[in-house]
Amino acid sequence: MEEVIIRETKVEDIADIIRVANQAFLEDARRPSVTGRSVVNGLRSFPKLQLVAEVNGEIAGFIVGNISGDRGKVALLAVSPKYWRKGVGTKLITELERRIKEMGGKEVTPGTPFARGFYEKVGYTCYEVEYKLIRELPYSVIPKMDSDLNPIRFEDLKKIVKTLGEKEALEFLRAFFSSFEIKGGKAYILSEKDEVKGIVVVAENKWNSDLLEITYFYPSEGDGVFDLLENIVIEASKMGYRWVGLRTRNEKLAKELMNRGWKEAHMPEFWTMYLMRKELK
Numbered sequence: 001m002e003e004v005i006i007r008e009t010k011v012e013d014i015a016d017i018i019r020v021a022n023q024a025f026l027e028d029a030r031r032p033s034v035t036g037r038s039v040v041n042g043l044r045s046f047p048k049l050q051l052v053a054e055v056n057g058e059i060a061g062f063i064v065g066n067i068s069g070d071r072g073k074v075a076l077l078a079v080s081p082k083y084w085r086k087g088v089g090t091k092l093i094t095e096l097e098r099r100i101k102e103m104g105g106k107e108v109t110p111g112t113p114f115a116r117g118f119y120e121k122v123g124y125t126c127y128e129v130e131y132k133l134i135r136e137l138p139y140s141v142i143p144k145m146d147s148d149l150n151p152i153r154f155e156d157l158k159k160i161v162k163t164l165g166e167k168e169a170l171e172f173l174r175a176f177f178s179s180f181e182i183k184g185g186k187a188y189i190l191s192e193k194d195e196v197k198g199i200v201v202v203a204e205n206k207w208n209s210d211l212l213e214i215t216y217f218y219p220s221e222g223d224g225v226f227d228l229l230e231n232i233v234i235e236a237s238k239m240g241y242r243w244v245g246l247r248t249r250n251e252k253l254a255k256e257l258m259n260r261g262w263k264e265a266h267m268p269e270f271w272t273m274y275l276m277r278k279e280l281k
């Protein structure tokens with residue numbers, strides 16, 4: 001293998017960087033807009049943390065980093081497939097870590113879920129799993145035609161806030177107000193004799209118009225959650241979506257849902273995330 005030179009990214013490298021990303025990422029994860037913006041933002045805010053690997057004058061890989069307080073982050077990392085498994089990725093991340101440490105960073109976390117094996121090899125450990133679960137609707141047995149959910153009206157908000165308590169209510173309200181701006185955004189309440197039994201907010205996934213994402217649900221565990229989710233499955237099915245998705249860091253809930261027909265998602269736009277980090281020593 002020829003010499004690999006790691007150097008800071010220049011603006012004129014952007015076209016080559018997009019080419020590398022297009023080759024390296026899974027087909028559905030190829031988003032020049034995302035890569036392009038990420039590199040541009042990186043060059044504007046953290047020029048010292050944008051690096052490319054050059055082999056024979058050709059850009060073979062790149063890394064986009066940033067730092068906030070003492071936490072460094074790998075926003076993007078890719079190596080052109082013809083250079084895979086030759087140590088280029090390791091060289092890029094090692095130099096980024098060195099620079100992050102020099103800037104006062106104490107740890108580094110990768111921002112993407114695609115390369116667990118690589119990150120483990122270079123010293124990262126998984127500290128939490130954010131499960132992304134999906135239920136495929138066309139093949140699901142939908143128990144009935146109508147759900148017991150009703151759209152949330154502004155008049156319901158006081159009652160809901162009282163039920164949830166202040167901290168949880170803020171989580172809900174964030175999802176609730178965001179849902180007004182997102183396609184497919186809707187918020188529902190499940191009540192029994194004027195008592196709040198469940199709340200669920202949904203919105204269409206930004207990248208996949210077949211996927212309706214649950215952006216908030218209450219209760220977040222216990223039997224009540226299954227009743228609530230069955231109801232939203234009915235609603236999503238009526239709306240014509242192919243998948244309903246939810247994210248949770250609660251392993252017990254994830255396992256229970258997988259026993260009930262939900263599956264771990266492996267879509268580039270909705271993928272179980274292994275949250276990893278490495279302490280810089």
Ligand SMILES: CC(C)(COP(=O)(O)OP(=O)(O)OC[C@H]1O[C@@H](n2cnc3c(N)ncnc32)[C@H](O)[C@@H]1OP(=O)(O)O)[C@@H](O)C(=O)NCCC(=O)NCCS
Pocket residue numbers: 024025075076077078079080083084085086087088089090091112113114115117118119121122
């Ligand atoms: C992940 C990636 C950057 C690794 O680059 P690379 O230059 O091939 O990495 P290295 O050669 O330094 O690999 C170091 C070690 O990581 C591990 N590794 C690398 N790629 C791996 C893979 N696809 N699966 C499992 N382990 C892998 C190996 O243990 C490897 O050592 P070995 O070759 O001696 O066995 C590259 O595969 C890539 O661009 N993938 C697609 C985009 C992506 O997933 N980016 C990361 C998230 S943003």
